[in-house]
Amino acid sequence: MRLGVVSNVVHYDSGDGLHAYGPYARELDIWADLFDEVTIFGPCRNTRPPGDSVPFTRRNITIVPQKERGGDSLKDKLSLILAVPGMIRDLMRGMATVDAVHVRCPGNLGLLGVVLARFVARKRIAKYAGQWTHYPGEQLTIRLQRWLLGSRWWGAPVTVYGQWDHQPPHVIPFFTSLMDADHMGRARLAIERRESSPELRIVYLGRLTASKNVDVLFRAMRSVIAQGLRVRCTVVGEGPERQSLEHLATELSLAKNVRFTGGVPHEEISSILEDADVLVLVSETEGWPKAIAEAMAFGLVCIGSDRGLIPQMLGEGRGIVVTPRDADALAKELGRIARDPERCRGMRERAATWAQQYSLEGLREALRRLLNERWGTRIPPVDRAVRSIAGNQ
DSSP, X not given: OEEEEXXXXXXEESXXXXXXXXXXXXXXXXXXXHSSEEXXXXXXXXXXXXXXXXXXXXXXXXXXXXXXXXXXXXXXXXXXXXXXXXXXXXHHHHHTTXXXXXXXXXXXXXXXXXXXXXXXXXXXXXXXXXXXXXXXXXXXXXXHHHHHHHSTTTOSOEEESSOOTTOOTTEEEOOOOSXXXXXXXXXXXXXXXXXXXXXXXXXXXXXOOGGGOHHHHHHHHHHHHHTXXXXXXXXXXXXXXXXXXXXXXXXXXXXXXXXXXXXXXHHHHHHHHHTOSEEEEOOXXXXXXXXXXXXXXXXXXXXXXXXXXXXXXTTTTTOEEEOTTOHHHHHHHHHHHHHOGGGGHHHHHHHHHHXXXXXXXHHHHHHHHHHHHHXXXXXXXXXXXXXXXXXXX
């Protein structure tokens, strides 16, 4: 069976294979284990991939490049409107060549994919990777995608992050992972070997964008240091805010306390987590933040925002939540941990136990069962090993 994937994620083809953002690429590898062919309909750049990208490892994955459209300026929006007829034509042609369609939302291509797949694909499934609840500043097009997918009109499964009130039967809680069984074993070993440190070791993992509020973390750190506590932070990731964040760290006299690594291979991320105490991710909005899930598996204390699925992930004593832009509240929590690290021992244990139940192997089998149940197919179990991002560097 041939699967078509409509995706807004940017792909990269520099001559040595197709690459994309690590968590997304590993998830599509899982889908490729369940189908004879997987064809991606998404934007593709013929340039060197950034540091947070990894190669697809399944040979049955190909891409039919789609025009890359979008942006915040008026010119960008007009360009998108003018490009819509051509985008519809290209997607319709692509969908006619496959047996089933998987639409990934939110995104401009995702919105078109939802509308078109409803009429041309009998076997279809969508994934909504964003926050499945309204949040301040939410764009109208994003709200429209969520409304369409949640309606009876869509008439097919939708996987979302978390369980929410009044969720229709076709909207199904689902969780992804970066970690295979071997990687989970490394996380357990890291917990056993973790030693106390004279300073609080903080890590941030993710894109460096304004909505991630890394600047709030820096301001909270300055407050904690002013109390005479020792703190350092490793910032892992790339994005448009990197330069301004580097300047802010200097302005706040944190240049010696903050290290920017840029995008790094997942194997190196594992090493960073092994040498950290706390992960901070206080974004304005989040779906299923894999950085938090992985840090929990490694036994870190995780501090997240009180948005989206994060309160569910860190609930029941598994972590700490704060309001996204409240630097004082974040500083208060960091100060408590720095003064008495042992008070978080139970929190670390509960977080690790919860997070280690989600693996790449489990995701693949859950998808197989879901498709067979909802589509009436007979996709057989897959015996081949799953390799995490760490295993492909």
